[in-house]
Amino acid sequence: MELSQHLRNGELGRRRMRPGGAVPTGKGWIVVVDDEPQVRDSVTRLLELEGYSVVQAADAAEALRIFERSGPSVGLLVTDLSLPDLNGWELCRRVRGLHPQMRILVLSGSFDPSQMPAELGDVGFLSKPFDADVLARRVSSLLGPQA
Numbered sequence: 273m274e275l276s277q278h279l280r281n282g283e284l285g286r287r288r289m290r291p292g293g294a295v296p297t298g299k300g301w302i303v304v305v306d307d308e309p310q311v312r313d314s315v316t317r318l319l320e321l322e323g324y325s326v327v328q329a330a331d332a333a334e335a336l337r338i339f340e341r342s343g344p345s346v347g348l349l350v351t352d353l354s355l356p357d358l359n360g361w362e363l364c365r366r367v368r369g370l371h372p373q374m375r376i377l378v379l380s381g382s383f384d385p386s387q388m389p390a391e392l393g394d395v396g397f398l399s400k401p402f403d404a405d406v407l408a409r410r411v412s413s414l415l416g417p418q419a
Contacts, residue, residue: 301342302326302415305335305351305363306379311400315350315379315407322408324415332358332366339370346374348415353380361389368392375414 302324306312309330316326327346329335332355339346349367353360360378367374377396388395396414398407 301346302348302350302411303329303335303338303342303346305329305332305349305355305360307331307352307354307356311352311379318404318407319350319411322411324411331356332360332363335363336366336370339367339374344371346371348375348377348411350377350379350411353378353382361387361392364392364395365389377410377414 302319304312304315304319304326305328306315307330312328312330316328319326327338329338335349335351339349349364351360351363355363358366360380364376364378367376375396376392377398379398379400379402381400396410398410
């Protein structure tokens with residue numbers, strides 16, 4: 273089922289940072305960063321249905337606050353490239369600066385492989401729109417399945 277179909281079906285979920293900026297702890301947390309609420313919510317819900325724990329960020333600044341507070345509890349960054357406050361590639365660079373082994377999955381409707389910074393190394397990519405099963409398989413391959 274495509275992401276857009278989940279949006280039409282109203283299958284949305286939402287989990288944000290807790291009051292006071294506390295980030296939930298636990299193995300395999302995923303941070304989903306997208307400035308479009310429907311996309312962010314739908315990706316979150318799909319990942320939660322797969323058993324993953326997800327924290328959302330509406331922009332790069334919020335995502336960086338999460339990563340600064342998270343320590344090793346976050347296992348994967350899922351981000352759009354078009355963010356209102358920072359280029360998605362720059363967000364990836366900064367997150368890798370904080371957590372060099374961070375796994376990253378980029379979601380984008382317009383991706384040119386030649387624009388991917390070589391210093392980021394291994395970065396996963398999914399082109400929008402994508403099928404929910406494809407997202408689940410890609411995340412599983414990066415992070416591992418959750419019970």
